[in-house]
Amino acid sequence: MPINYYIFLSLALFIIGIIGVLTRRNVIIVFMCIELMLNAVNLLLVAFSKMHHLAAAGAGNAVNNVGSEGQLFVFFIMVVAAAEVSVGLAIIVMLYRNTRSVDINFLNRLKH
Amino acid sequence: MSISEILFYALSAVSLVSALMVITSKNPVYSVLWLIITFFTISGHYLLLNAQFLAIVNIIVYAGAIMVLFLYVLMLMDLRKESEPQKNKWLKLAGAVAGGSLLLVLVAALRNADTRMAEINTGNIGLIENLGRVLFTEYVVPFEIASILFLSAMVGAVVIGKREKTIRTTTNTLQQEKTAEAVTA
Amino acid sequence: MKNLIALIPLLPFIGFLINGLGRKVLPKGVAGLIGSGTVLASFIISLTIFLQGNYAAPVVHLFDFISVGSLKIPFAFQVDQLTTLFLLIITGVGFLIHVYSTAYMHEEAGQHFARYFAYLNLFVFSMLLLVMGANFVIMFIGWEGVGLCSYLLIGYWFKNVNYTAAAKKAFVMNRIGDLGFLLAVFWIIAKLGTVSYNEVFTAANLAKLSATDITGITLLLFVGATGKSAQIPLYTWLPDAMAGPTPVSALIHAATMVTAGIYMIARSNALYQLAGTTNAIIAIIGAATALLAATIALRQNDIKKVLAYSTVSQLGYMFLALGTGAYTAAVFHVMTHAFFKALLFLGSGSVIHAVSGEQDIRNMGGLKKALPITYLTFLIGCIAIAGIPPFSGFFSKDAILLNAFAYDKFLWAVGLLTAALTAFYMFRLLFITFNGSFRGTEAQRHHLHESPIAMTLPLIILAVLSIAGGFVGIPALFTEGGEKLAEFLKPVINPEHTVHVEHSTEWVLVGLTTGIAVAAIIVAFLRYRNYKAEQPSAVGRLLENKWYVDELYNGVVVKPINALGSFANSFIEKSGIDALVNGVGKLVNYSGRQLRWLQSGQVGSYVLLMVVSMVMFFVLQFFLRR
Numbered sequence: 001m002p003i004n005y006y007i008f009l010s011l012a013l014f015i016i017g018i019i020g021v022l023t024r025r026n027v028i029i030v031f032m033c034i035e036l037m038l039n040a041v042n043l044l045l046v047a048f049s050k051m052h053h054l055a056a057a058g059a060g061n062a063v064n065n066v067g068s069e070g071q072l073f074v075f076f077i078m079v080v081a082a083a084e085v086s087v088g089l090a091i092i093v094m095l096y097r098n099t100r101s102v103d104i105n106f107l108n109r110l111k112h
Numbered sequence: 113m114s115i116s117e118i119l120f121y122a123l124s125a126v127s128l129v130s131a132l133m134v135i136t137s138k139n140p141v142y143s144v145l146w147l148i149i150t151f152f153t154i155s156g157h158y159l160l161l162n163a164q165f166l167a168i169v170n171i172i173v174y175a176g177a178i179m180v181l182f183l184y185v186l187m188l189m190d191l192r193k194e195s196e197p198q199k200n201k202w203l204k205l206a207g208a209v210a211g212g213s214l215l216l217v218l219v220a221a222l223r224n225a226d227t228r229m230a231e232i233n234t235g236n237i238g239l240i241e242n243l244g245r246v247l248f249t250e251y252v253v254p255f256e257i258a259s260i261l262f263l264s265a266m267v268g269a270v271v272i273g274k275r276e277k278t279i280r281t282t283t284n285t286l287q288q289e290k291t292a293e294a295v296t297a
Numbered sequence: 298m299k300n301l302i303a304l305i306p307l308l309p310f311i312g313f314l315i316n317g318l319g320r321k322v323l324p325k326g327v328a329g330l331i332g333s334g335t336v337l338a339s340f341i342i343s344l345t346i347f348l349q350g351n352y353a354a355p356v357v358h359l360f361d362f363i364s365v366g367s368l369k370i371p372f373a374f375q376v377d378q379l380t381t382l383f384l385l386i387i388t389g390v391g392f393l394i395h396v397y398s399t400a401y402m403h404e405e406a407g408q409h410f411a412r413y414f415a416y417l418n419l420f421v422f423s424m425l426l427l428v429m430g431a432n433f434v435i436m437f438i439g440w441e442g443v444g445l446c447s448y449l450l451i452g453y454w455f456k457n458v459n460y461t462a463a464a465k466k467a468f469v470m471n472r473i474g475d476l477g478f479l480l481a482v483f484w485i486i487a488k489l490g491t492v493s494y495n496e497v498f499t500a501a502n503l504a505k506l507s508a509t510d511i512t513g514i515t516l517l518l519f520v521g522a523t524g525k526s527a528q529i530p531l532y533t534w535l536p537d538a539m540a541g542p543t544p545v546s547a548l549i550h551a552a553t554m555v556t557a558g559i560y561m562i563a564r565s566n567a568l569y570q571l572a573g574t575t576n577a578i579i580a581i582i583g584a585a586t587a588l589l590a591a592t593i594a595l596r597q598n599d600i601k602k603v604l605a606y607s608t609v610s611q612l613g614y615m616f617l618a619l620g621t622g623a624y625t626a627a628v629f630h631v632m633t634h635a636f637f638k639a640l641l642f643l644g645s646g647s648v649i650h651a652v653s654g655e656q657d658i659r660n661m662g663g664l665k666k667a668l669p670i671t672y673l674t675f676l677i678g679c680i681a682i683a684g685i686p687p688f689s690g691f692f693s694k695d696a697i698l699l700n701a702f703a704y705d706k707f708l709w710a711v712g713l714l715t716a717a718l719t720a721f722y723m724f725r726l727l728f729i730t731f732n733g734s735f736r737g738t739e740a741q742r743h744h745l746h747e748s749p750i751a752m753t754l755p756l757i758i759l760a761v762l763s764i765a766g767g768f769v770g771i772p773a774l775f776t777e778g779g780e781k782l783a784e785f786l787k788p789v790i791n792p793e794h795t796v797h798v799e800h801s802t803e804w805v806l807v808g809l810t811t812g813i814a815v816a817a818i819i820v821a822f823l824r825y826r827n828y829k830a831e832q833p834s835a836v837g838r839l840l841e842n843k844w845y846v847d848e849l850y851n852g853v854v855v856k857p858i859n860a861l862g863s864f865a866n867s868f869i870e871k872s873g874i875d876a877l878v879n880g881v882g883k884l885v886n887y888s889g890r891q892l893r894w895l896q897s898g899q900v901g902s903y904v905l906l907m908v909v910s911m912v913m914f915f916v917l918q919f920f921l922r923r
Contacts, residue, residue, distance in 0.1 A: 001120055002227050008219065009124050013131050013150075015215040020135035021904050022207025028140055028186060030900075032147050035178065036131060039154050042170075046238075050161045051230040053237055068237045068246045074166055075247070078173050079258045083265035085178050089185050090269040096189050108898025203901070210908045217912055221919040 006047035013040035027092050027102045031085070038081050042074045116160055116232050123160070127153035144182050151175040161230065163238030302357050302374050305342050305384065306425035308335040313418040320411035328407075329399035332414030336395050336421055340388035347381050352788065355380075356431050356495060363434070370492060375431035379789040382628065383428040383560055386635045390552045391421050393755035397643055398544040400751035401650060413453060413542070420446035424553050428560055432492040433482045436561065440478060440525065443554045444471040450549060451541040463537040470534040474524015478561075481517035484510065498567040506571075515568055515575040522558025526612050529586045533847055535609055539601040543646030546601060551608045551642050552635040559615045559631050566624045566790050580620025580704065584711040587613030589844065591718035595725070596833065596840035599656050600645045603726050607682065608638055610715060614697050617712060623700035624790040625783040629770045630693035632782075636766045637681035637690055640759035644675035647748040647756065648730060652741050658726065662828060663735040667745040670753045672731050674760040679727045681763040683720035683814045686807075689767030695807055696772060702806060703798055713813060720814040724821035729828045736828075774803050 013036060020033030049070025056066035092102065099106045130153065133146040151174045158167035236242060247255055312335035316328050323331075355377040362372035376384070395417060402413055423442025430436040448471075452464030485492055488510055489502050496502060506514070522528070527535035538550045549555075562569060562579075569576060587610045594606035611634050618627035649656055651668055665672045681688040684695070694716060702709040735742055747753065770782040783790075798806075833841060842848075895906070 001117065001230055001232055003230050004222075004225060004227055005120070005124075006230055007222055007225060009127075011215065011218055011222070012128055015211050015218075016128070016131045016135060018214065018904075018908055019208055019211035022211055022901065022908065023204045024135065025901070026140055028182065029135070029143050032134060032143060032182065035174070036134065036147065036150065039151060039170075039174070042166075043154055043157055046158055046161050046163050046166060047230045049237070050163070050232075050235060051228055053235050054229060057235070065237060065242065065246060067235075068243055071163055071166055071238055071243055072247055072251055075169065075243070076254065076258060078169060079261065082173055082178060083261050085181060086265050086269045087272065089181060090272040093185060093188070094272055102189065104900050107900050203905075207901075207905060207908075210905060210912065214908055214912050214915070217915045217919070221915060 003047060003051050006044060010040040010044040010047075013037075013043070025104050027095065027104050027107070030104055031088055031092070035081065035085070038077060042077055045070045045074050045077075119156070119160060120232075123153045123156045127157075140186050141183065144179055144186065147182075148175050148179050151179070158238075160232055161238065162232070162235050165238055165240045165243050301342055302346070302376055302429070303359060305339045305388070306422050306429060308339050308342075309418040309421040309425065311335060313415050313422060316411045316418060317415035320408050320415060323407070323411050325399075325403070325407050325410045328411035328414050329395075332418055333392060333395040333399065335418060336388055336392045339421070339425070340385070340392050343381065343384040343388050346376060347385060352377050352381075356493075358431075367490060368486060370432060370434050372435060373431035373493070374429040374435075375494060376429060377789050378786050379560075379563060379628065380428050382632065382786070384425065386632055387421065387424050387428065387553050390635050390639050390759075391417075391424075391548055393758055394544045394548040394552075394639065394643065397547075397646070397752050397755045398542070400749045401544055401646055402542060409453075413450075416446055416449045416453070417545070417548070420450065420549060420554070424557070427557055431494060433485065433494075433497075434492050436564075437475075437478060437482060440521070440557060440561075441475065443549070443557060444468065444475065444525070447471070447538065447549050447554060450545040451538045453541055453545070457540075460540040463534075463540040467534040467538050470531045471524045474521045474531055477517040477520025477524070479521075481514045481521065484514050484517065494564065498565075503567065503571065511568060511572045512574050515565070515572040516578070518561060518565060518568075519575060519579055522562055522616075523582070524558075525561075526555050526558030526616070527586075527609050528558070528613065528616055529582050529589065532586060532590065532609050533843075533850060536602050536605040536843070539599070539605050543601065543642060543649060546605070547639045547642030547646070550605065551638040555608065555612055556615070556631045556635070559612070559619065559627050562616075562619050563624045563628050563790060569619070570622065576620045576622065578620070579616050580701075580708055583613045583616025583618075583620055584701075584708045584715075585613070586610070587617060587715040588711050588718075589613075591715045591722065593840055593843045594722040595718065596837050598659050598841075600648065600658050600661075600726065600730065601642070601656060603658075603722060604638070604641055604645060607641075607719065607723065610719060611638065611682070614694065614712065614715070617701055617708060618697040621697075621700040621704035621708070623697060625770075625786055626693065626696035626700055628786065628790070629696060629782050632769075633681070633689035633693040633763070633766050636759055637678045637688075637763040640674060640756060640763050641678040641682070643752070643756055643759065644671050644678060647671040647752055648675075650748055650752070651745055652737055653744050655737060655741060658729045659828070660737045660741075661730045661735070662733040662737075663731070664745070665731040668731075668747050670747060670756065674753075674756040675727060675731070677760045677763055679723045682723050683818060684716055684810060685814060685818075686811060687764075687767065689763050689765070691811070692767035692770050692772065695810060696770065698810060699772075699798060699803065699806060713810065716810055717813045717817045720817035721821050724818045725825045728821060728825040732825070733827045772803075774800060774807070 017033040017037035017040065020036070021030050024030055024033070049067040051067075052070070053067035095106060096102055099109070127150050130146045130149040134143045134150065137143050137146060151170060155167040155170045155175070158164075158170060312331050315331050316323065320328070356373050356375045358371050358373045360372050361369065363370040395414070398413070398417065402410055405413065420443060423439045423446055425439070427436050427439025427443060430439060444467075448464045448468040451467050452461045454460050482492060485497060488506055489497055491497060491502075503511075524531045535550055535555065539546050541550070569579075590606045590609035590613060594603050594610065597603045597606060611630070615627045615630050615634070618624070618630060647668065648661065648664060648671060651664065651671070652661060655661065677688070681690040684691045686692075698709060698712050698716070701712050735745075769785075770780065772780065839845070895902075
């Protein structure tokens with residue numbers, strides 16, 4: 001597939017995530033939208049990785065490991081995302097425990 | 113149109129629709145379920161790109177672990193009912209317009225981008241064997257650092273989530289028990 | 298030899314470091330010993346050099362000091378006959394005064410005692426640098442160094458505001474002169490590209506300078522000399538400098554530092570011999586200073602002030618000699634003056650010591666019996682400065698007056714009048730202080746005592762030198778083969794023309810000078826033998842108030858500058874610069890206050906702003922900059 005298609009697809013997913021972040025007030029949904037944005041980026045990374053692999057194979061490169069970095073990057077992003085979710089959800093639970101609400105605007109209490 | 117192209121279009125359409133459903137559904141539980149579907153379609157894209165390892169990890173980590181965590185939290189909070197306060201509609205509009213204009217700008221910027229091909233169905237770099245070799249040779253240090261990150265995230269989650277009062281009371285009870293034991297002895 | 302020469306200034310510097318850094322731990326005896334010992338060692342080395350008399354290669358190159366482009370300024374010493382003479386004066390008199398100080402300053406607390414000796418050693422170091430430098434820049438380092446030490450020592454008792462004000466006055470006035478010196482050095486560099494004496498003073502280089510250059514350079518150098526050597530118009534700092542301890546006055550403000558200007562001009566005599574206009578100016582200013590200071594000294598009642606004005610007056614003499622081309626006579630007078638003026642100052646210190654810090658001679662009197670040694674030595678000093686043969690002052694003063702006579706009769710007359718005034722005010726001081734009956738308090742009377750040996754011994758040595766010091770320069774008039782000093786200095790100071798006055802005329806002049814001095818002494822004796830307080834006449838008041846020169850300077854220079862300063866402060870500083878600076882602060886403050894509302898803590902608005910700015914960045918990047 002042409003790389004364009006992947007670019008536009010992940011762009012669309014990313015923007016959907018952004019709009020979700022901007023329009024919803026539920027912290028959990030905002031958080032999910034962030035995960036969606038991360039996945040959009042992951043998809044694009046994998047697509048680019050394959051694109052570079054193809055280009056290297058076309059050039060007759062003997063060592064055919066080109067592009068694996070991109071996929072490893074996706075792997076690390078997943079690692080970070082998992083860590084982030086665990087901490088983030090803990091914060092959300094604390095917020096809910098203190099305010100009985102998951103309204104994102106209550107997060108301004110973190111100022112104090 | 114080959115079978116993989118058909119699959120690509122179909123998966124794309126499903127993922128977009130389900131992503132939209134994530135942000136539009138009122139009930140957060142439905143949002144979670146739609147998001148899981150989105151992740152599954154993205155895993156499908158990975159399979160199409162012959163990145164089997166990532167596809168499996170995506171399903172296990174994201175669709176499995178993370179989303180289950182989300183669901184668990186939602187259940188814990190009992191948020192099934194329409195409790196979410198709605199945003200000011202002008203603010204909503206502003207957010208939608210801002211996101212839309214970002215999309216527009218990016219599409220306009222990238223419409224003349226490279227039209228090289230991304231390999232589909234072939235290539236073996238996405239296999240566990242290859243990725244594992246690279247990961248445990250060149251990227252072994254970041255890999256180990258990632259484990260430290262996990263450890264710290266775990267500690268952080270525990271520290272944030274623990275209830276100070278309860279801890280104090282438990283220690284008190286423990287002490288009381290100890291004194292009681294001493295008295296009986 | 299080379300190392301030995303470098304040791305001369307280095308030893309006092311080491312003494313300065315030890316005393317300065319260890320001032321809190323060193324006991325007084327050790328501090329005094331280090332201070333005096335290092336100077337004594339320098340004196341011995343200087344004496345060795347003098348006795349060896351080997352001046353074949355006077356310049357000793359130590360290291361390159363400044364090397365910029367084509368300008369090379371080495372850190373080099375030049376020890377020739379002139380320098381050796383000054384070395385002997387500085388380290389010799391300096392040593393005596395150090396010894397004197399150990400007794401005089403003994404009541405100071407240990408820390409301040411060591412500080413005093415540290416300053417004194419630093420001064421000796423700077424002064425040695427000044428006379429030993431082989432170029433104008435090294436001389437300038439010493440020049441500034443002695444100015445600094447003078448400031449530090451005048452303000453030695455820094456808890457007294459008047460003293461610190463006097464120190465500041467000395468410092469500022471010296472800076473005015475130093476600017477002239479510095480400009481002259483720049484001028485020399487610009488024209489010749491070198492500052493070393495033995496390059497500047499070559500005939501080839503001097504020929505390169507136009508008449509304007511020479512006049513300008515010599516005048517600017519002379520401005521520097523007026524500052525350091527207290528000539529009109531920059532002399533007023535010297536009398537105020539008496540705020541410092543008395544040994545300091547003796548060393549710095551009488552014997553050595555104030556003669557730096559004379560040394561500098563004598564050193565540059567090759568240049569000055571080409572500058573007729575400057576010489577005339579120097580001679581006139583010298584004569585005017587001599588006369589003015591002498592008249593002021595007539596009516597001063599502070600024992601040190603009298604001596605201070607007498608110093609200014611004698612410096613005026615030296616400049617008169619320089620202006621008339623009699624460089625040897627000027628250096629001769631520097632030497633004899635160092636002896637008898639140090640003696641007089643130290644004697645006054647002894648008197649002050651005896652009467653518990655009193656300085657007003659109206660409250661003294663009759664000290665002859667209580668202080669026999671001080672009295673005798675003071676008397677010798679007075680005779681020497683008055684110019685009675687065969688004391689040292691007579692020969693040097695006579696040489697100056699002789700040259701002035703050959704140069705211009707009017708200047709000579711002024712010099713003669715000044716000589717009479719000098720004899721008069723010095724003996725007025727002597728009689729009021731030592732004759733008559735004691736006019737102080739009972740407590741002071743009981744306390745009267747002769748000073749300890751550490752103070753009287755330098756007095757005696759200096760008295761001997763004041764008597765005998767003149768014999769090195771006996772004019773040919775008295776003995777065959779005189780003028781030893783001129784012969785000695787010939788390689789450095791070689792005037793193109795020598796004065797030829799008939800021997801008969803010379804005899805008349807000598808007789809006139811001596812006679813007028815003796816007459817003045819007799820008048821002083823008759824009038825002040827038994828001093829009683831008297832109502833000053835109008836002229837007397839004018840003199841007592843020093844011709845109101847300080848007030849004039851205050852009105853003409855200080856007040857306008859103060860006014861300018863307060864104007865600049867209130868208008869330019871407050872409403873200009875401050876307003877600008879505060880305005881920036883206020884702007885930031887205000888904008889911060891406004892921007893604070895953006896920092897609402899609402900995550901939603903943060904994300905919205907982030908997205909909007911992202912859009913803007915992309916628009917900028919992809920559409921506008923293309």
